[in-house]
Amino acid sequence: MMTGEQVSVVSLSHVADELEPSSTVDEIRYLHTLGPTGTNLESAAHLWFRRRGRADDGHVVLHTSLESAMESVPRTGEHALLACAVYPELHTLVFGNLHTCRMVDCFLWPTHEMVLAVPPDARAEPRTVATHPAPAGLVPTTSARQLVTSNAQAAIDCADGRADGCVTTVVAARAHGLRVVRSFGEVPMVFTVHQVREPRP
Template sequence: MISTKVQEDQAVMVVHTLGPKGTNCEKAGFLWLENQGLQGEVKLYETLEEALLHVKETENSVLLGCAVYPFLHNIVFENLLDLQIIDSFVMPTYNMVFAVKQNTREPDVKIVASHPAPAHLAKLFSDHVDLVSSNSQAALACASGAADGCITTIKAAHENHLHVIKDFGEVPMCFTIHGKSEGGSR
């Protein structure tokens, strides 16, 4: 059963999720804490798989996943003895954009950095798509010159001083909350 509120006996204080700063997952983590009326923090990791390890090792913590995260099904089914989905919610993402470094013209874009989930959008601009671990990481790759353009969030584009070429808008997105199973093993 999916609940809209965590049971009162679960004092969740730490949400472990995908980073770096500026990801949709970070935004969703803070929103979830607020909606639950909980004081807590959001810890960020390079992958959800890395975050998952910390959830298993710590008390009062959950994993926040994104429904379009590649291999979320592996996280669910490979951890059935330890974790279960305890909540889910829909939140609009930051606007998803195609961005480039300042003074880069669209015809000069050869390599586009993208998280695997929105990679189809990257193919609208180049046949050479470099996959990275998050939308924020895509912006960092573009800003550092490792890619000529990126599919990222408007927040990450602005924070990395990128020029937005195309704004795809917000995407209503489902986020999942994974908590420890009662009694540990089933």
């Protein structure tokens, strides 16, 4: 008997098979996604290339937002955006670019461990917490939210003193020398691949 997670994976794989011929997906050599380095999306992009046997010739390109990526990505079929189901305004990105951008794949994969982190010498509950809009619900109710462009940027802002704490990935927290005060664990997440190309005749 399959677990709920296994059923989800099977269902998503079936949907992905129906979205676009594999030959079209096989054109993709560049995945554009959210940076700076340390985001869940960056990790998922590398995973996607590894699963397709393209760890050596697949390129992950990081941007400050998927919207800015959409503006600069060449429309050749070799380029795609990698998003996730909880990315803010994903529906606007999809429906606002139907003529050049198509969802061609999706997969279920857990995020990095999500954490609340503070500078190593912090002792009090953080008054301000830097967070991407997606996991903002993890900010303590006693703290003020300070919205930033990604989980990795939240860690950078905290380490640089622009916020007292941050909601980020454990990878980004460690990279910037932050102390984890609360772990929310890994979060099962749907990631989506959107191929970018000139409109078909």
